[in-house]
Amino acid sequence: KQLAQRENRWMTDVNHRLAKTLVSIYGSRTLFALEDLTNVTFNTDDLPKALRSSHRSWAFFQLELFLTYKAATVQSKVLKISPAFTSQRCPQCGLIEKTNRHHETHEYHCCRCQYRSNDDRLGAMNIKLLGEEWLRGVKRPQIKKVTATG
Incomplete structure (x- = not known):
């Protein structure tokens, strides 16, 4: 459980840094086009049942959220592509x-x-x-x- 929490904090930090870097490099009035990964799943058969649902694709969703709100602060937009x-x-x-x-x-x-x-x-x-x-x-x-x- 401690390892999973440490990994979650690390991934959250990576997502924050990546979103911040993208917004600072490309600046205002930028369109960020992201593939819509809603309902995308990855093989979690090797994980215990209790961890399977939390390890689906949360990192991508979290990155999208961080990028969306950071982009909005500089009048940029995130577009989800099919x-x-x-x-x-x-x-x-x-x-x-x-x-x-x-x-x-x-x-x-x-x-x-x-x-x-x-x-x-x-x-x-x-x-x-x-x-x-x-x-x-x-x-x-x-x-x-x-x-x-x-």
Whole structure:
């Protein structure tokens, strides 16, 4: 229990520092686009039952809360982006193909245009593109499914 409390305090401190650093580096009137991780869960089978619910994705939610209130103090905004297809869409040609992402190697390789990238980087690039759409006036930006045949 003491170890869990120490870890919680450490993670809270990390989230505060990260949010503060982001806001101080990017300043006022900045749009922070974050993937909406509501209801995202991680494998907690190795934890005791009493700790499973508290170790789901609280750190991400807490970071979002800290960033939201710190951003508001400098007239910045946090936008939650739907995670649908963000790690499956090619930023070059727009193809969405689940098999292009290789979880084991954390690579993305587009079968249409041969674009290659780290899969986390690819997700971040797509989230950035959706944030830019929001800035251009799209109320709820999201990736629309485009397949190899369409």
